[in-house]
Amino acid sequence: MATKITSGDFDEQFLTCPVCMLHFRDPKILPCLHTFCKECLQDWATKQQPLECPTCRTQVSIPDQGVDGLRTNFYVNNLLDFAAAKKGAEPGVPCQVCEGNVEGSKSWCADCATLLCKSCTAVHRKLPCSKDHEVTPEETLKAEEAISNFHRKRHCDKHKKYELEFYCESCNALVCTACTVVDHRPGKDHNPVEIATVAQKRKRTLQELLQDIDPRLKEIQASVKKVERTMENLPPSKEAAINQTKAYFRQLANLLQKREKEILSQIDEQCLADSKALQTKKEAIEFQLAGLTSAQTFCQQAVEHGSDVHILEVGNQVQTRVETLLSKQLDLESDWSEFQFVENMTVVDVEKEVDNFGGVKTNVDVSKCKIVRKPTVQGFECVAELTIVNKEGRPCVTNSKAVTTNMKDPSGTVVPMQLQMRNWGEWEISYVPKVTGNHMLEVKVNSQQVTGSPFDVEVKEKDTPVLTIGQKGSGVGDLDGPIGVAVDKDGNIAVVERGNKRVQVFDGNTGQSLNIFPVAGEKPYGLGVDSTGRFLVTSWGEDCGLRRYSKEGKLLNTFKPDPLLDPHGLAVLKDGRMVVADKTQQKSCLLLQPDGSLIREIGKGQLKGPVSVSVDELRDVMFVTDDAGHKVFAFDLDGNMKFDFGKEGKNDGEFKTPRGVTFDRAGNIILVNNTDGRVQVFGPDGTFIRTVATVKGGSATGIALTPDGYIAVACWKGHCIELYRYM
CATH class of the missing domain: 3.30.40.10 (Zinc/RING finger domain, C3HC4 (zinc finger))
Structure with missing residues (x-):
């Protein structure tokens, strides 16, 4: 305490x-x-x-x-x-x-x-x-x-x-x-x-938090002491590893030196043996050369200077000797080729294997290491996230040299990559692909391939969806009339389906369905996630209202304040307050307490058909799309209108029944058109910046921005969620 x-x-x-x-x-x-x-x-x-x-x-x-x-x-x-x-x-x-x-x-x-x-x-x-x-x-x-x-x-x-x-x-x-x-x-x-x-209530809340802090502090302090003890073991562990490394490579060096001496000795012996053999052969040839030379001299003297009597006396003898010498078979070839050193294993082969000559052994289990590949778009910085885990399956730390990466584009050209450790055991591999098509990503830890490596990485153009989730149907992973979309704090994408009257949650990286639960109300529309991960869903028509569900999908509360008659779009503030767009009845936005009670109406008399809403709390501005007026309105939470922009049309900066709206960190406004499916971006003051894409089926209703810079768009007629790279 x-x-x-x-x-x-x-x-x-x-x-x-x-x-x-x-x-x-x-x-x-x-x-x-x-x-x-x-x-x-x-x-x-x-x-x-x-x-x-x-x-x-x-x-x-x-x-x-x-x-x-x-x-x-x-x-x-x-x-x-x-x-x-x-x-x-x-x-x-x-x-x-x-x-x-x-x-x-x-x-x-x-x-x-x-x-x-x-x-x-x-x-x-x-x-x-x-x-x-x-x-x-x-x-x-x-x-x-x-x-x-x-x-x-x-x-x-x-x-x-x-x-x-x-x-x-x-x-x-x-x-x-x-x-x-x-x-x-x-x-x-x-x-x-x-x-x-109010202060007493807040103080009691803080006192309860203080009670929760103490045991957590003790747990963390114990962990600090455990880390300190581990750190004390680092120097002796380092010294032991250095000594083992030096001893190992000294042994390798000794073996190489020993082999070098053996081969040099063998070269000496071979040279000596060859020298003796060649000397013997030389002496034999020289002996034959001397005999033939002597016979030649004797025969030549007899021919040139001998008398007839002398010729007749020695001629037969000379003839026999010379013919004998000439007919004798002589081995005049040396039968020796120059000896040389043979590389049984080339230096290149050794270089390939040198990584196997020892390494730093840690508790890393390469088979359990995980790679998450984010959708990739040409010209944008893209990332893959590597989590290194130990044999117990927990994230663990390793040095940067233990992690190696390599990527090649479709032509085989190497793509420059950067590797950076983000958190304990988590590494970010970043790169900027210059071309579209299939790239190959290789990731190794301690010279061993991570499971699944090399990976196929499909690089797409910036105006095409990097990931499409769902298709028309009622099964797991299918969608029927997706209309509202929200992103939770973990980056998962939640979708409310009009046709199936349910909420379905997908993994934002893979598109895999994680959770499904039914929702009440005739025509579900708006979807929000509060700071604790609970879902809030609006529905209009029969049994209209605002409902809160647990993370698992259990109905917790139903809110029907008196002014709420036609709830559509929904935004949830960090403190639990909510803003609901009441489209055709009140034609305003209702600011509600976390318990659903009304704080105030916003936009009454100014809005014709408010349908979607998003609140930028840092800048104290609320954006409302008005599909009847083909405009976007900006209010503060006190209800004062700050500005509006837009008009009906098909050109840049114009709207055809604008629906879902959100904003980025810079305050830029991103929204979709229901009629033509365009996703457009405007500056904080409503100035047109660019068109991101046109969605499948040409009809978009909901929009949300993921923490890692992708736009998730609910495609009403396409019965899917499309993700586009935005930042």
């Missing part, structure tokens, strides 16, 4: 901005709950888009008002005030009003955030404009519990002299007494309640 912070518990770390390392100046809180100076965040935002928290690197979205729209950390302001007041109460600090009374006691006015001496305090309490201010004396500042009771008063931005004393539950806004009379008068549109009442 969290303990109370006393005056001696906090130090400079609570008061110092992590960016500028100075005391906070107008501290602002990011959605991740980290606090920074307003000026530091403004400077940071100019350097980085999208903005990441300087501390935790979480991507955050800045409201339309910029950094000014972020919440102020009043707790930090209180700490700063307390630190200033406590220091000011010390001897030697002058009064901030009269600038005198250095040694006297001081008091702190919470309303003015000013340090006052005893005389100025007395005057301050007598002035009509400040007599009711909260003044804290020096004795209280020095008390241990002072910091817990030290709060800077909050005043209304519109009515400066009034404190914020109420909370309008309908608007989720702090208001003053004057606001409850003027802008937030109690009624059907506003419900101001005393701050203390």
Whole structure:
């Protein structure tokens, strides 16, 4: 359980901005709950888009008002005030009003955030404009519990002299007494309640969360200690692995050196044997050469210089000798070819096998590693996600050199790829294909092919669907009249079918059907998913209403507030509030509480046939498609119309019964036409940007944007969901 912070518990770390390392100046809180100076965040935002928290690197979205729209950390302001007041109460600090009374006691006015001496305090309490201010004396500042009771008063931005004393539950806004009379008068549109009442409820909720945090903290702390123990084993494990590696390759090197010596010795022996054989043969040939040369000389002398008597005496003998020598068979060939080294295994062969000469053994089970291939489109950055798991089937970490990837396009050209680790055991393989057609993707971990590798990757053109889900039918995976579509936090695509009167959930990567459940109502239409994963479905006609279902498809609630007569499109806000388009009866949009009670009507008298709605909470703007007026309207959640755009037509920027609408991170508006099936994109102000595609069957009703940048479109006549690459 969290303990109370006393005056001696906090130090400079609570008061110092992590960016500028100075005391906070107008501290602002990011959605991740980290606090920074307003000026530091403004400077940071100019350097980085999208903005990441300087501390935790979480991507955050800045409201339309910029950094000014972020919440102020009043707790930090209180700490700063307390630190200033406590220091000011010390001897030697002058009064901030009269600038005198250095040694006297001081008091702190919470309303003015000013340090006052005893005389100025007395005057301050007598002035009509400040007599009711909260003044804290020096004795209280020095008390241990002072910091817990030290709060800077909050005043209304519109009515400066009034404190914020109420909370309008309908608007989720702090208001003053004057606001409850003027802008937030109690009624059907506003419900101001005393701050203390709402704060106590919120405090109880936070206290329950605190109780849940403690066991989780203990679990995480135990895990940290376990990781630390593992980290302690890293150095000896590294040293052992290095020694084993060196020993292994020394053995290989020794074997190679030994083999080298054997072959060199064999070469020496072979050379010696050949030399002896050739010498013997040489001597034999030389002997025959000497005999024949001698006979030749003798015969020539006899012929040239011998008398007839001499010729007759030795002629027969000479003839016999010469004929004998000439007739003798001599081996004049050397019978020796130059010896050379033979590569029984070429260097190229060794190079191919060198990866098998040892490796780093981890707990990775390549057979269990998984690859998820996202639909790929020519010219866009595409990704495949690799999850490396251990033998227990849990994600595990490995070094980047253990993962190798290779991709070739249809012509065999290598496609450049980038590999980056995203999370524990998860790697992202990114690439930009330049041509369409079938590509081959090879993925290895520890030199072993991941199951299924090499993979076929079909690259498509940008204006064709990268994935088509469903066909006409009533079976699992079939669709009949898909009309509403939504994407849950896991990226799964949920579809409401008019024909089959059911909701079907598909895997956003593979298109595989994950869940099916029936829905009530004659004509189901709108579909939304709240922050907890529950489904909300509207239906019009007989038994119309708004119904909430569990993740599994169990009916939880049915809402039928009085004004709800013809519910169509639906949007669910992060806090559970809902906006429903009532098309033909009310011709407006109804902002509802999570329990289905009405907060206010929006667009009454301005809309002709509101059919679909989408809410950009960061920019406080709600987009409504009006298929009767062939327009798109933008309202804030207070019901004020900000702008509208569009007209009937077939040209770029024109509409033919616009239906589903959504938006991207940049605030661009994406919507579909029911009549011609065009998917168009407009800027935040309604300026036409481009046409993405025209869907199958030429009739589109619902649209949703997936977290990884694909547009999911419900094709009414095509009885399918088509996914197009958008970002």
